[in-house]
Amino acid sequence: MYNSIIDSHIHLDVYKKVDRKNIIDEMEKYHIEQLITVSMNLASAIINLSLSRNNPRVNAAFGFHPEQPLPREQELDALCLLIKEYHHEMIAIGEVGLPYYRQRENPKLELEPYIEILEHFILESKRYDKPIVLHAIYEHAPIVCDLLEKHTIEKAHFHWYKGDKRTTERLIQNGYDVSITPDVLYDKEIQQLVKDTPIDHMMLETDGPWKYKGAFLDKMTHPKMIHWSIAKIAEIKNLHIEDIYAQIYRNTKEFYCLD
Structure with a gap:
């Protein structure tokens, strides 16, 4: 018998439509109570908004994934407008x-423009709470931590986090959460991250449709x-x-203010 779970980080819009439908149709079967579907860019955010409107168990986040070329100013402006108009529907x-x-892959890539965009989104999160x-x-x-601390951000979710122990301790001290993947x-x-992270600062995710090795x-x-993942963490x-089920479920519900 499964206990209730929440996938705190999935790219639902990236799945093929048939696979997306199967996931949603099987949520009750596998006691998946909620999905947090994150966005890659403007087009992704629009799809995720539609998915959230069609299913109350799907919650959309709007953003721009950094592992891609910088957005054109027009696209960034349109994404910010989407956030402004639909922030009440955005998780x-x-x-x-x-x-x-x-x-x-490209050591000459300038980081500063990405930092500027990230800081803009940090300010958006603060503006709309x-x-x-x-x-x-x-x-x-640590660069991201500096920005979060600069703007006194309290609710930060480091998905599929990897880092040294000192930075992990800094995240926890600041009250931030990390999420653990099936790997x-x-x-x-x-x-080791699971060993170093208190259970009350932990969530769980798939980052689907990213594929895994081993049994998966x-x-x-x-x-x-x-x-x-929960069995392994236990x-x-x-x-x-x-206890793992209950604590991580509670963490995620409280972090995302889920009903």
């Missing part, structure tokens, strides 16, 4: 952050995978699985 600002992988969902890993995470079943770095090899990423933390 959070996201996904936003800094282009770690893009910069690894919404949580912010962040793509910020390794050496980029916790086989990735030693994520398993060649399988479509589905929010039901979170049940396997093993790592040496806690009862029911």
Whole structure:
């Protein structure tokens, strides 16, 4: 028997329509109570807004994913206008952050323009009193922390976070949350993050349709995978699985102000 879960970070709009329908149709079967679907750009945000309107269990976040070329000024203006007009239907600002992988591929990539856009979205989250969902890993995470602290942001969700122990401690001290992906079943770095992170600062996600290895090899990423993640976290933390379910469910509900 499954307990209730929430996928705190999924790109529902990126799935094929048939797969998206299957996920939504199977939410009750797998006790998936809510989905937080984050946006890549303006077009993505428009689709996610529509998905949230068609299903009360789907919650849309609006943002611009940093692992892509900088948006044209016209697109950024249109995205900000969408946020302004529909912020009452928006669960959070996201996904936003800094282009770690893009910069690894191109070390000459200038980071400053991405920092400027990120700071703009941080200000949007503050203006509308919404949580912010962040793509910020390794050496980029402290930069993002500096910006969050500068603007006294309280609700920050570092999705699929990776970083050194000192930065992890800084996130926790600031009251920020991290979310754990299904690769916790086989990735030693994520398993160590679980050891280092108090359970009351943890959420769970799939980042679907991103695909995983191990037991999930060649399988479509589905929010039901979170049940396997919870079992592994319980093993790592040496806690009862029911306690893990209850605490992470409560964390996510409170963070996103879900009914």
